[in-house]
Amino acid sequence: MNYNSVRETRRERLKRMLVPQSAVFIGGASTVPAIDYCRARGFRGNIYIVNPRRDEVAGIPCVPNVRDLPEIPDVAFLAVPRENVVGVVRDLSGIGVAGAICNSSGFSEMRGGERSQRELVAAAGEMPIIGPNCPGVANFADRSVFMMDHFGVHDENGSVALISNGGSYLSDLGCADRSLPLAYSIGLGNQAMVTVADIMDVVLDDERIRAVNLYLEGIKDAAVLSAAALKAARKDIPVVVIKGGRTSAGRRATESHTASRAGDDIVTSALFKRLGFVEVRTPTEALETLKMLVYAPRMKGRRTAFATSSGSYAVLGGDIAEFNGLDLQPPSAEAAAQLEKYLPPFVHAANPLDISSGQSAGFDGNLNIYRAYLSDDRDVALSVMCFPPEGGWDPQTWNVTTKAFALAARERRMPAAFVNTLPEALPKSVRERMIADGLVPLQGMEDGIRAVSNAVRSSELADVLSQRTDEEILVPRYRTGLTEEIAFDEASAKAELGASGIAVPRSVVVTPDQTGRLDELDFPVVVKALGAGLARRSELGAVVLRLGTPDEAWQAVRSMAERLKKTSPKVSVSDFLVEEMVKDGVGEFLVGIRRVDGIGLALTIAMGGTEAELLRDTATILLPASRKTIAEALRSLKLFQLLDGWRGRAKGDVDAAVDVIQKFAQFAISNGERFVEAEINPLIVRPQGKGVAAVDAVMRLAW
Template sequence: MFTPRSAVFIGGAAIVPAIEYCRDRGFRGPIYVVNPRRSELAGVRCVPSVASLPEVPDVAFIAIPHESVVGLVGELSKFGVAGAICHSSGFSEMHGGEKSQRDLVAAAGDMPIIGPNTAGFANFADRSAFMMFEFGDHDQAGNVALISNGSSYLLDLGFSDRSVKLAYSVGLGNAAMINAADVMDMVLDDDRVRAVNLYMESIGDAAALSAAGLKAARKGIPVIVVKGGRTNAGQRATQSHTASLAGDDIVSSALFSRLGFVEVTSSTEAAETLKMLVYAPKIRGRRTGFTTGSGTYAVMGGDIAEVNGIDLQPPSREASAELEKHLPPFVHPANPLDLSSAVDWGFDRALDNYRAFMLDDWDMAVYTSIYVSERPESWHPSTIAFAQAARERGIPAAFVNTLPETFPKSIREKLIGEGVVPLQGMEDGLRAISNAMRASELADILSRRTDEEIVLPVFPVGLPEGIALDEASAKKELAAFGIAVPRSIVVAPDQTSRLDQLSFPVAVKALSAGLAHKSELGAVVLRLATPGDASAAIGKMADKLTRTAPELSIRTFLVEEMVNDVVGELLVGIRRVPSIGLALTVGMGGTEAELLRDTATILLPASRTTIAQTVRSLKLFQVLDGWRGRPKGDVEAAVDAIQKFAQFAVSRGNRFVEAEINPLIVRPLGRGAVAVDALMTLMKEN
């Protein structure tokens, strides 16, 4: 389908630009047109029906009213066409169009369809372009595969004047049959592809995407992604801390991180990042030597670099001493290094300065300045000297032009030939460098992970209705899986004689499956010192809740021993996210959790090592690790508890909906970690 020997276009006058673009991009096979009311379109003689075609074409481009699409697709499938592109709209993107899309898929049978509601695809590398209109002038030298839900993103990258060479440009449209993972899996078999760029508005099949991600990781092909339609968890955020602290956007980011995909925020950032990935060698770290042609660029660039995690350490003593031999007296060794006078130096003197500056073992060399359109050659000798010095030291190098529009294509191509990545726009350019560093870091992480730590299990589409457990039942489930919970008993207001079985102080909590935020309703009392205090608290709480929350029908109360040797608290939540799977969120616990938003989210299953790294990534982790003389917490026990919690969720399979431990109390070193409050929703067992 992507390397067809023949093609058919089906539609009216609107398909003329598609036929012309197909020819312009070099397609050499026979082109047919089906239209029962015209004799020719775009110089091609029309035939009245699919059955009238002189041969079975490999690909069909469909642009007819949606009412006729399903029947036509059935004809194409029976005729033996390898695959179809459905440009026609009016399916699931429209209200009430879901049934038509299901009928379309059924009619297609074994014939794959891209779309509907798609602009089409272009395999520029093999001169096969089947798109509704022009999407850029690309030849067979492309090395980037662009895969997008929407056609506008394809237009942005297709027409960008940024030296990004596309091998593939694929619009998925509604992705009724063929999704991003399917296309990605296919293009990864093409050795000409050196990077993949995804634009995704939804994640329909995370398991399939993870399989394609694994393939990319093992082949060493970097993937960058722009996620559109980032939303919060909506109403579910009111039911648990986990949903509010790990909305859908955070979960999708956790998916991309697991797969080694680098997230970017715009088409321009994507274009600059793609250049870094295809034109620069792999970057070893973040230590960067930064030279500029202006003090202003040094200040602005330094700020942007620091925000994006680019490490600008000062030159070493050795490099500084060598630099001082060549710099004018009013310029001092620094990083960023302001070489505003270099335009007048000539090649040899500029080369001496750059060689001195690159005596340090930088992971990346960056030169930031501007090519002014009236004198594009003004900085070129200095730039070429920079390129040679970096090449001699084997350091990846980039030239960041501060404005994207003043960087001539001819200069960009020369720099690529010199081994320097030409980046356009200071902010996008420096972020692209940081993104390339991130890609290398993720590639290293994935190289140490097993396939099972990358690929996700298949989960049913949609979120099932579950049954909420009360706290006592939820803790019983956790305890059965080896997670420590406080010793407790469940009593009614008139049956408190067993309270003396517990060690005091205790906490009293009302039990109800629908009771998520106990403190707000006065449904919890802490630090009760005697059985009498606990009994009185139960009676008082029962009376109050009968008046203020009769709908909860609270009849029993949980009385449990309190944990008094607290070093710190963690929030640990797991929820099932439609189309993705199980998301584990870890954060600093307590009432400040939502305010601080010091959380990290990963997808399950995950190894103990990954869970431990997630806990240690929290900004306030030092509170648990002996910060400023505080006692060290039993972090290993906390990690063990979180690992068991994750294993519990995975083991419940499709029954699991959501669960939360808030807080998981971390006790002093050697004394363990205890789940003192829990929420849980599970599907009912058949």
């Protein structure tokens, strides 16, 4: 059976697990909460219990072992000691159960548990296992819930799928009083057999799903995840993602390497951007963003009409909105003139608009204010207030103004949201009424406003992906296995680059005793000590610039050799590179590519120079990448204008830089599993039309 056939068979079995006709729980007292929750959520199929030592569990008669089951269940929920799991899984696979959910722990999440997990996978055979060490699976939309405990009460009208490594995230979002329409809540634990991407691929086949939320603590296979992301993009289903366990350390963080400036967190963000995922920081931000995505029409832009009844919220909310990229254009003269007819005399037309006591003008008065305010061409209408909690002030005024705001936005066919400044003070009945009115109820001022911005970002990413080919979204699978790595010195690295069509300065390699061929070079030149592990050569005195004659170069080589023997006796240097200097550079880039485990090849571009290093002015994208994507990455750098004729400066040959970076990327891709990392530092950019030159390079390849 080939790879695609195996995946398709697993997909079908996972689908059966999500909508089973019968289920078996295997364990003792620890399964009671799961069984009770399953029945409480209305599971319609047969439920069986396997326990050799008990007559009943949760009021259901037990059978002593798997082989005694009266029918073959579609799904099994395991909560047994680790030492019993492998045998039970082997029995389940043997009778043809579609799949198992392994709640039991003590596997790869614990030191020494890797072997047990390998045995578990081997025992499962073709039967997929979700877990181990997972909370379970809930398909609320079909009343098929197999979770370790209570993960919220949800009806059959959900449209959001939560997919997570662990259970706490699912519990928090599932039990939150936020009106999130959950359809699926799936915890995958160790992902021994079934990954986040596998489940996402299956869930996307459900036509009820309108948004997906991923919580990831690691990425097992970016290639499989990218295939699921492509499916989401082509079905126009937005994906919101949180990455836990971030680190700023790169895979091989050496201070001299450009590629290591992009830590694994930055590379992961680059992956998400490529896949069209909206990345958020916290569970509550994810929750509010999901509501905005499923309850509001798709955003068309960032032009925002911001209304409130408080000067403080206008100031604070306006700051948050603009910081998150929303465009608060002032009302047009026509809209301002209309507004002045209905606003209190001491209130001026502005954006954000503080309607102040105009909130008490009754429904028609509020409707006139909002019709005038929304008469301009805007992309989204946003109301920010603090709704009184149940038992507080009479909510009538707030009900009136929010109904009027919703109607005015609906008349303009404009997405609209109400942001409650505090997350806990918006009653459920009010939220439900707002949703019915077409007004998205968001909770918490910062989370709510960020949710609106994230919804805009989701739309922008979707537009970008709709213009890209499948190949520009998918991430190739880079197989590894070669362990011996060779570090190239600068001369060898440049020879590899030169063979790939990348321009490097003319040079010769000499020793202190053999300095011939220097007269073949154009002067001035630079002398550099050669060594594969030689870092920070300038600090070691291993670089000398602007040598004007062959004799000066020869003397520099001899002096450098003697100096390194005394100051750095552990550094073995016998060869020296003498290279022509680029005399007409107008700027420089630093370009690095490295392999990131589980993701692939990451290309990082930075502006050169000490100022750029202080600013950490970098852009990271994943390979392969189109020429357009590389050019966009270059132009996204803060200091790019310095190479684009800023204040009368000479323009650099940016097109040539893009060509070279594309060749560099192709060099990395063509080396396949051999490629580890390489860097051009710097890539000197010459005036427009004169090209670029790679004047320093390092490289490591595997064998």
